[in-house]
Amino acid sequence: MIPGLIGKKVGMTRIYHEDGTSSPVTLIECGPCVVTQVKTKDSDGYGAVQLGFGEAAKRKVTKPLQGHFKKAGAALFRNLREFRTDSPDEYKVGDTIKVADIFKENARVKVCGKSKGAGFAGGMKRHGFRGAGASHGQEKVHRRPMSAGSTDAARVFRGKRSPGHMGDARVTTRNLKVLKIDSERNLIAVMGPVPGKKDGLVIIENI
Numbered sequence: 001m002i003p004g005l006i007g008k009k010v011g012m013t014r015i016y017h018e019d020g021t022s023s024p025v026t027l028i029e030c031g032p033c034v035v036t037q038v039k040t041k042d043s044d045g046y047g048a049v050q051l052g053f054g055e056a057a058k059r060k061v062t063k064p065l066q067g068h069f070k071k072a073g074a075a076l077f078r079n080l081r082e083f084r085t086d087s088p089d090e091y092k093v094g095d096t097i098k099v100a101d102i103f104k105e106n107a108r109v110k111v112c113g114k115s116k117g118a119g120f121a122g123g124m125k126r127h128g129f130r131g132a133g134a135s136h137g138q139e140k141v142h143r144r145p146m147s148a149g150s151t152d153a154a155r156v157f158r159g160k161r162s163p164g165h166m167g168d169a170r171v172t173t174r175n176l177k178v179l180k181i182d183s184e185r186n187l188i189a190v191m192g193p194v195p196g197k198k199d200g201l202v203i204i205e206n207i
Helices: 063-072 123-127
Strands: 004-016 022-030 033-039 048-055 077-084 108-114 119-121 164-166 170-182 187-191 201-206
Touching (some): 004 048, 022 170, 033 077, 077 201
Antiparallel strands (some): 004 022, 004 201, 022 187, 048 077, 108 170, 119 164
């Protein structure tokens, strides 16, 4: 069985329990995904299943991918992801995989997505620097990162925490608990936040 599916982040809400407590959850529209290619050890050297998610218009899909989908006899998809598996023979091209086929309630999963972009950020926002004092003769240095290095080395070492591009990077959140699965609407509710903005693409996998 493949370990995960492709999904889309819907947003956050709360789930209330019978004892009156509540838990913050993220809703993910997980699938349905369609098998577009099956890879085996004999043909490709490893076992994997390629899934498609989110149908796309023909003008949005490149000619090579259009040929790939036509060969598979599948619709045109916006997103493709590959999942390794030791038993790819369980699937065939054109199969539809739903959220209830892969995930179970109270299981633990990891969610991978692209974090929100914050553009060019300074040291205080990007790294949590305290900043300089607000008074006592300070002038134009309140938010500066200060020294970049010592005189002896006469250079800036690699890895120095400095202002720069923040966010818009691949982030994985692990060990999230699945609280609820809605098979009819292909929704899965995981406890806590997951990376990315609303409608952002995420990959959710069993641990």
